[in-house]
Amino acid sequence: MTVVVAGAGVVGRSIARELLAGGHHVILVDKDASVFEADPVDGADLHTGDACELSFLSRLGVEDADVVVAATGDDKANLVVSLLATTEFAVSRVVARVNNPRNEWLFDERWGVDVAVSTPRLIVSMVEEAVSVGDAVRLMTLRRGGANLISVTLPEQTPLAGRPVNRVSFPRDAALVAILRGGRVIVPAPDVPFEPGDELLVVAPEEVETELSEVVLRG
Secondary structure (H helix, E strand, O other): OEEEEEOOOHHHHHHHHHHHHOOOEEEEEEOOOHHHHHOOOOOOEEEEOOOOOHHHHHHHOHHHOOEEEEOOOOHHHHHHHHHHHHHOOOOOEEEEEEOOHHHHHHOOHHHOOOEEEEHHHHHHHHHHHHHOOOOOEEEEEEOOOOEEEEEEEOOOOOOOEOOEHHHOOOOOOOEEEEEEEOOEEEOOOOOOEEOOOOEEEEEEOHHHHHHHHHHHHHO
């Protein structure tokens, strides 16, 4: 898979290294050449230029990328990169970093964003997840599908304990994608029983989050 990462700051370089470790082809770009000199990312194709400029993206061959990641520290730049990637180069998947939570509402399909990742929101979600049992905690918004990745932790007295997946009625349009249990990732096969303390990862639209919590708490 070929991935273009716009922004070679700490976040962009970290993303690039993780992708390289996974065997992907990474094109890492930044306006400031000094970031590559101070901390080079071995294995990535490094380019200096403005990812908000159409001509520069064209020279990179962005139309051949499978994914574009807009990871700069400037929300305006990330929106422009996302829009150009989608409208001018027909990139099938665009992931954008949200630096300021107040701008999160902008990061949707209107600006060509498929997945918006807000670092502040993720941190808040992790805090909420640590203290919330039975509540639906939103981890990530999947813009193109109009749904969210949600975490729900089963309480100790959950009515779902011992019941298999196929005996639990989740809200309409909600899909259980994984069960996290004791450091394990469990595929939710129909006959897998729930246990207290299970963390459920569910993809669901916002309007059913309350109903999802009620299923966990009341069965």
